[in-house]
């Protein structure tokens with residue numbers, strides 16, 4: 001997700017759009033209860049598949065629906081509970097085909113079947129319901145089927161899925177999905193996975209579409225939207241890229257999102273094959289920024305018209321980081337947002353270098369602020385009251401991924417990223433999994449890196465000096481000097497790479513030495529074609545650090 005406020009903070013004023021304001025791993029038990037988003041998710045349930053049949057009128061944000069869940073229980077149970085919003089009217093509930101009593105309590109559906117439910121076997125639960133999609137806030141945003149007067153779109157993070165279907169609303173219980181959606185003639189539905197069929201519905205004056213994914217999916221990522229839309233089908237990559245917008249916006253959206261196939265190819269080269277059936281965007285008139293619904297991101301119409309490449313890159317990168325590999329618990333959200341936000345930089349550095357510098361400067365400022373204000377929460381332990389903390393989870397999250405990239409080197413870093421994605425594909429990850437996967441892939445001990453950057457908000461205090469300049473046997477035009485430099489992190493070791501620029505008296509006399517802080521003190525010797533007069537650490541301001549006070553001794 002990328003909240004709009006966040007995008008505005010990053011964009012220079014003139015660029016704001018007019019008017020805009022693994023198999024095995026997947027089997028580990030669901031991470032419940034989850035203290036970060038308490039009250040959601042049901043321990044002991046493993047949903048395998050959801051079939052959701054919905055008739056939706058987007059003008060009224062109303063639905064009539066049948067949800068059929070195939071699930072297994074870890075232990076024998078007398079009752080069954082599911083996350084489900086109490087605003088819906090439940091018409092009937094069946095367990096294994098037999099009518100069962102059901103009671104709605106706040107955010108829960110409690111089902112009382114006429115016999116015990118035994119552990120381990122496949123149980124079918126059917127819930128027939130109707131009502132308006134509720135518009136409740138969670139973590140500062142309205143979540144659920146977001147209604148803008150024209151369309152409804154699924155905007156579910158972290159726990160809005162139960163605002164439209166009964167479920168185990170937690171990312172650690174992934175399942176496959178089939179959606180059968182009837183919409184009034186003139187409206188169009190778009191949803192997760194592959195479009196299986198599209199045509200007339202048995203319901204008079206309605207159109208039906210059927211969508212399916214056999215890829216395990218977290219509930220908060222299930223894509224669904226209905227609106228008075230046209231579909232734009234793009235070329236330029238090996239999979240369907242379909243965007244949904246209103247007819248009046250078609251021409252503008254065809255242009256403003258035209259970069260996406262190129263962006264897809266760019267990320268595939270770096271992260272590995274795109275993991276899902278298709279991609280694209282559906283637009284809402286709400287000012288939301290974006291949300292990475294699986295195979296179909298939601299973006300605000302104004303943001304889409306502005307062609308905001310950072311936003312497009314962010315949501316696309318989430319398909320790997322967040323969707324293919326999802327948080328084990330909500331405290332692990334930085335693994336989604338840090339990677340997706342860093343991916344903005346990866347793309348911008350290749351396309352819009354000036355914008356890239358501005359983006360990195362923003363993350364650096366946030367990282368400084370967290371350290372200076374002794375922010376009580378870290379990436380590993382975010383604030384449950386402010387899960388989507390922009391400075392921490394997004395900016396510092398991205399800064400840490402950037403620091404790791406520069407420390408390991410791009411090639412080694414991206415190989416480790418692909419290994420990590422491969423190991424946890426279709427499953428869930430905690431911070432410790434990320435560290436372990438990168439250690440395995442690179443052979444590096446990353447414990448000091450994670451201790452200083454992920455489990456703390458401190459900054460290194462660095463002192464550096466040119467220790468010696470030795471004139472080499474110089475003959476003819478080519479004069480050379482051997483220079484030794486030392487840099488020392490005086491407070492606490494923060495593994496990172498920073499460049500030290502040696503400067504001579506003339507402008508062209510510049511030489512950069514990469515300093516890899518594998519230990520708190522680094523010494524490097526280089527041969528340069530001039531006598532360095534002084535040195536500047538981190539001349540491009542790519543890392544967060546502070547100069548050490550001179551020693552008193």
Ligand SMILES: [Zn+2]
Pocket residue numbers: 001002314318336337340
């Ligand atoms: Zn995001």
